[in-house]
Amino acid sequence: MSLTILAVDDSRTIRNMIRLALIPEGFTVYVAEDGIDGLSVLDGIAPDAIITDINMPRLDGFGFIDAVRAQSNHCATPILVLTTENAPEMKKRAQSAGATGWITKPFDPEKLVKALLMFAG
Amino acid sequence: MSDPIDPMAEIRASFFVECEELLEALQDGLTELENGDGDPETINVVFRAVHSIKGGAGAFGLEPLVRFAHRYETVLEEVRAHRLAPVGDAIRLFFEAADHLSDLVRACRDDLPTPEASSDALLAELDALLADPEPEETKPVDSPPLGVAIDLPDLDPVEEPKVAAPLPVPPDNMALPFPHWLIRFRPESELYKTGNEPLLLLRQLAQLGECHVDCDITALPALTDLKPEQPYLNWTIQLDGGLDEADIRDVFEFVDGLCDLQIDRVDGPENLPPPGSAAPTLAPKIVDLPRAAPSPPATEVPLATVPHHPDRIDEPHKSSTGATAKSVVRVDLERIERLVNLIGELVINQAMLAQSLDSVDLSPHSDAMNGLEEFQRLTRDIQDSVIMIRAQPVKPLFQRMSRIVREASSAVGKEVRLITEGETTEIDKTVIERLTDPLTHMIRNAIDHGFEDAPTRQAAGKPSEGQLRLSAAHRSGRVVIEVSDDGGGINRARVHQIAVEKGLIPVEAVLSDSEIDNLLFLPGLSTAAKSTDLSGRGVGMDVVRTAIQALGGRISIASEQGKGTAFTLSLPLTLAVLDGMVINVAGETLVLPLNVVIESLSLSHDDVQMLRPGAFLVRVRGDFVPLYDLGAMLGYRAARTDYNQSNALLISLDDDTRAALLIDGIEDQRQVVIKGLDDSFYRAPGIAAATILGDGQIALIIDPGDIIAGSTCPRSTDPGLPEKRARYG
Missing domain, CATH: 1.20.120.160 (HPT domain)
Structure with a gap:
């Protein structure tokens, strides 16, 4: 089984890290640079899970999650928030925006893979 | 990858x-x-x-x-x-x-x-x-703080069907021996809205250890009344008592707050914890999950190789920060250097080919000649493209300078604002790198010596904050960088005095303003009355000039009393190729940068006037420009005495200094590949670099600015300084 993942992050470094963590595991990884970009990429694909950053230009992670959840075909897609904010209130906000879970940056590639496999299972 | x-x-x-x-x-x-x-x-x-x-x-x-x-x-x-x-x-x-x-x-x-x-x-x-206990200035909130792009409705806990479905009472037929963990888990509707799936959580639990799951379906309505987003189910889970509670809590990390969760350790039947309420459960359905399922479906994903998918190539096609809206490929500079060198070889090769075709006397319309022409055009295009690869905007350099300005101005306690222009101007990467030190020095100099202190400025009717302008622009195939301040200008009397004191000019020398300004570039001249930490580090403007010249650039200065000083650097776009005029002097083949050449002159006896012995002027349409005998200045032969019927090139430098260079003949006009002179040659006055011509011959590339600056004569022992001054005129 090969999972398709959409990763949304404004940092090229983080996007590359995600790709590096997932592609060797057989994942198909689509990337986007911010919420707006993420929504337009999402337009053409049906990912098994979405990874998104919070702090992004144009449309931030909260807004992005909200917009994804508003689409009937993505309302149940697992969304993992990647964030450096370990603060509980950030997680709460992500959760109330509709995030399924979170991974704290810097992320452990193995943990990311495991989380995705779990969610998309 | x-x-x-x-x-x-x-x-x-x-x-x-x-x-x-x-x-x-x-x-x-x-x-x-x-x-x-x-x-x-x-x-x-x-x-x-x-x-x-x-x-x-x-x-x-x-x-x-x-x-x-x-x-x-x-x-x-x-x-x-x-x-x-x-x-x-x-x-x-x-x-x-x-x-x-x-x-x-x-x-x-x-x-x-x-x-x-x-x-x-x-x-x-x-x-x-x-x-800071006192907020410096609290702006009225005219826009919502960022991060809250969207108003999220507060979750109304009243809506949750808590009352309808309290935590279940554990059923009687518990299969797990004591002690065990008793987990009561009732999702709220928000759990489903976040894309969480209880089944996945249960699977995760099952992976931890032996596990019995009991699903309470009592709240489940008739299918016609069922709303898919409503939570109707809740679960009671028994888990191996040997587990750590933290491991169990970890499983529920993401649904924390989205469900009712009670985790209790049960040591025996007597201490079964009371559930939230004691509603009876009906028809409990027991699901036995295998202990520590080795590979539940979720982990059955093959971790082995799957061919790469057409992932979007992760190039920053637009900026996240609004800065560089470009696609970028990172290439090792060494590879580009190699390409530049190869193209250099190609240019030489093409020149050789042209020469040999020339010698067989082909018709200019022959296929070979047409092909050669096309070849030359392509070579030039390739060359330009490669130069573009090495070109970078000066912006990062300017930004570094803004830091220098901040640090330097605070060090000397002056208020200085840096204004930058033309930050997108592109220039060879190496040139940019090697500009950092000279620019830093010039800026420190300007801040330390250029700007007056605030009281003096105010007395002169200027704003107390000084303005330092740093600009870059393309001008006739070169990049011109200007550093100008609105300070007090050069104190010429002082410069003159110091130059005399240090024996750099004779006491009786009468110099023009511009000549005095240019004395700043002489080694050993420092006008600072007191040497400061900032710029008094033994590095003078002469070092700056040397650094700029080493880049094939020139530096000039303009200053106005009370209004400020401007330094202008003129730099080549690239260090790799040069449009040159191939000339002949005393049997030597030399290359002169084409961009300085205005016209060629055929001299007659009447055109040349002697100013003094050894100093001649040429009349060019009513104007007089100094004449320099290249052959003599480079030491190839003695100075000519008769200029009749000789050839000269009228050149003009960036600072509009004009001069005529006496040569023996013009051979060609072409692009040449610049080959740096090895350090073992030391600095050869008047020579910028070398190149290899089409016939394999090595030719030196002339630095006309250096020739005119007259630094070809040893300065200290040179009594005839006024002769050199001709360059300032």
Whole structure:
């Protein structure tokens, strides 16, 4: 089984890290640079899970999650928030925006893979 | 990713490239904040730049960077939340912190020790901003703080069907021996809305150890009444008592707050914990899950190789920070150098080919000649393209200078504002790199000596804040960089006096203003009445000039008493090729940069006037320009005495200095590949570099500015200084 993942992050470094963590595991990884970009990429694909950053230009992670959840075909897609904010209130906000879970940056590639496999299972 | 290059190292390298972009955006943003830019997005850009650096740094375990960025970000967050205004000390500190951040980034990149002490000092100052009990200036909140792009409705707990479905009472037929964990789990509708799936949680639990799951379906309505997003089910789970509670809680981490969850340890039947309420359960359905299922469906994903998918290539096609909206390929500079060298060879080869075709006397319309022409055109196009690869905007260089301005002006206690223009002007990467030191020196000089102190400025009717202008522009195939201040101008009397004192000019020498200004470029001349820490480091403008000349550039100076001083650097676009005029002097083949040549002159006896013995002028349409005998100046032969029927080239430098160079003949006009002279030649006066011509012959490339500057004669023993002064005229 090969999972398709959409990763949304404004940092090229983080996007590359995600790709590096997932592609060797057989994942198909689509990337986007911010919420707006993420929504337009999402337009053409049906990912098994979405990874998104919070702090992004144009449309931030909260807004992005909200917009994804508003689409009937993505309302149940697992969304993992990647964030450096370990603060509980950030997680709460992500959760109330509709995030399924979170991974704290810097992320452990193995943990990311495991989380995705779990969610998309 | 199939090449042997360590992908992690690649990402690390690209992280540092990204850092440079982020630092640039940070500088830009801070400058906008400083200028009172009211755009709420500006602070977000600033914040995100620091945030992204922190994020990436964390990925590579760059602790000092993470630590500093984290606390810097914390203070910026205050600005974002309108609790701290980016004015005065705060903005000054932000700039300092940005500078320090870039130091840290570079230290981490180059594996150098990070300046922890200054990190701590700066952090203490930043923290002091936070601790400031009196908010400096609280702006009315005219826009919502960022991050809240969308109003999220508060979850109304009343809507939750809590009352309808209390936590279940554990059924009687518990299969697990005591002690065990008893988990009561009832999702709320929000759990489903976040894309969480109870089944996945149960599977995870089952992976922990032996597990019995009991699903309570009593709340399940008839199918016609069922709303898919409503939670109707709840579960009671028995789990192996040997487990750690933290491991169990971990499974529910993401649904914390989205469900009713009760986890109890049950040691025996007598201490069954009471559930939230005691509603009876009907028809409990027991599901036995295998103990520690080795591979539940979720993990059955083949981890082995799957061919790469057409992933979107991760190129920054647009900027996250609004800075560089370009696709970027990172290429090792060495590879480009190799390409440049190869093209150099190609140019030489093409010239040789042209020469041999020439010798067989083909018709200019023959296929071979047409082909050659096309070949030449293509070669030139390739050359231009490669030059473009090496070209970079001067912006990062200018940004570095803005830091120098801040540091230098605060060191001498002067208020100086840097204004930059033409930041997008592109110039060869090597030129940019080698400009840092000379520019830094010029700027420090300007701040230290150029600007008057505030009282003097005010007395002269100028604003107390000095203006330092740094501009770049393309001008006739070269890049012109100007550093100008609105200070007091050069104190010519003082310069003259020092030059006399140091024996650089004779006491009786009468010099024009421009000549005096140019004395600044002589070694050993320093006008600073007192040597300061800032610029009095034994490096004079002569070193600056040498550095600029080494780049094939020229520097000139213009100053107006009371109004300021401007230094103009004129630099070649590239260090690799040159449009040259191939000339012949005393049997030697030389190359003169084509861009300085205005016209060729055929001299007759009447055109040349002797100023004094050894100094001649040529009349060019009513004007007189100094005549330089190249052959004599380069030491190829003795000076000519008769100029009749000889040839000269009229040249003009960037500062509009005009002169005529006496030559023996013009051979050709073509692009030549610049080959640097080995250091073992030392500095050859009047010679910029060398090249290889089509016939394999080596030709020296003349530096006309240097020739005219007359530095070909040993200065100290030269009694005839006025002769050299001709260049200033």
